[in-house]
Amino acid sequence: MDNVVLHVADVQKSFAGLHALADIDLSVKEGETHAIIGPNGAGKSTLLNVCIGRLRPDSGHVVFDGENLIGKKPHEINQLGVVRVFQTPEIFPELTLLENVMIPVLAKRDGAFKLRWFRRFAGEKDVRIKAEDVLEELGLGSLIGGEAGSLSRGDKRRLELAMGLAQEPRLLLLDEPTAGMARHDTNATIDLLKKIKAKGMTKVIIEHDMHVVFSLADRISVLAGGRIICQGTPEEVKADPRVKEAYLGEEQV
């Protein structure tokens, strides 16, 4: 279990002179759930954006399973098995839920591009079954034929999670998976993420909700002012005085 899957080393990123990320060092081990916490503006989302190719860091390395991710296009990074679930739901609003999930499954099966213009999309049985299973698992089974854009915000987030999970990623990056969800939805999501954890999927979670973090994470990195100020198991992090300081006035740890 000690294989490092994702290795972030010396990553720096500044926006107009502001250090969003400074000397970030982070290793995520295979099968673990690694939470990144920190106050607003600490650079958590920037870090995720660097990992999936949305932002290019000023310097440093991001290595996933021996492959350097920096300079790779977003679709190439996804094809390596690094999948991100966004904070604001990024879905295909005009398409049905089933289509929303079938597209990622197809992308995984057929690669970044395939000109299949004569087959029927609806006739891709294996893809369809896979998508239906994931939707069912996430409690969206009854809405399968509905338009994704008409879902509630919580359901949209769940749909996006389904899109990510359907690809069976090797590394799943979750950006505040429970933000904007009602309490019982949050608990359902935690249960679901625990279930995935049992399957051994490696995850990086950015989260505000400490309840979620402490019930899921194997290890935690605390980010503040663009730096990692503390890294360790939940117990170690809880006990660290620097963390309390960073969160003072923000939230009770």
Add this chain to the structure above:
Amino acid sequence: MNRISAVSDWILLVVFAAVILTMPVWLAPFGADYPDLMQKFAIYGLFAIGFNILFGLTGYLSFGHAAFLGVGSYTAVWSMKLLTMNVLPAAFLSVFVAGAFAFVIGFISLRRSGIYFSILTLAFAQMSYNLAYSVLTPITNGETGLQLSLSDPRVVDAMAGISTGRSLPSTNLFGVKMSGLPGFYFCAVVLIIGFFISLRIFRSPFGTMLKGIKSNQTRMAYTGLNTRPYLIWAFVISGMYAGLAGALMAATDPLAGAERMQWTASGEVVLMTILGGAGTLIGPMLGASLIKYFENIFSAFNDQTLNQIFDFVPDSIRGYVVELVSLFVGDGWHLTLGLLFMITVIFLPGGIMEGFRRIGGLFSRKKSNTPSSGAVSDQP
């Protein structure tokens, strides 16, 4: 569920084919059953169906598709000048050349999206138009337009021993002359094949990816899909349709002029697609037919025909009525088209097809909530 929607697609295709092939019968009451006009319905329908694969599915609005139409026409006429008067080689060559041309323009234009993409395609089309008029005169014959002449080699025909005599040869399909009604049926068959291919693309994984690009292009990239080749293929395929439409124009009337590439021609196919319903299967065909019908029928009305139509109106006011209505017909048919277009876009942004859907919705709502037919959207 899946089997049913596959069957309904075949039914749609059969109905479409039947409606197109019986045009000479049911268009008679509308005074539109003459071959020239029906050929135009088929040719512009094909043009719009192809344009819709790009615009309707991906949302990328090209303002330069007339360039491919023009390239198709020139290629077809050259094929008739150099090779044979048979229209099949001309059609194949046009599709190929227009596709290659579309690849070059698409490769560059698709580096941008939205309005910048539209402007780039417009610029390329205008460039092609002006080149056709000036430096490319050896190929396009400039203002006169490219025409057949008696001195053309027509090597294939010559080898086959088909002599043209003293008069210009006519286009043919293995001996059947491609003017009049046979010409229409040839265009109609090509249109039906084009519709079938469009139907397959709409329902295919490829088509669904294109819909995904329209819906949320960034998401596609983070889903592991390289959107660029998808867009380039959609652009090339729609360019091929335009080239084929251009070839059919040359097949029914063997000449090609630069005005076919002008921006007004590019704009026309945009109007057709939006009027009928972008992103729907039969909307573009409807829009194309409607616009061509207006252009040919309404523009032919003059005061005399209007006087005949309003014969029932008392003499005292007939003059005023005719004067008012004549604003909208004859040379003023563009006014009618403009009003129709405005009304459609304001009240039915999804075009005529949305109108049909709404009417259909009124009826189906009465039948209580029947579950939707399939989870994968299959609207016609």
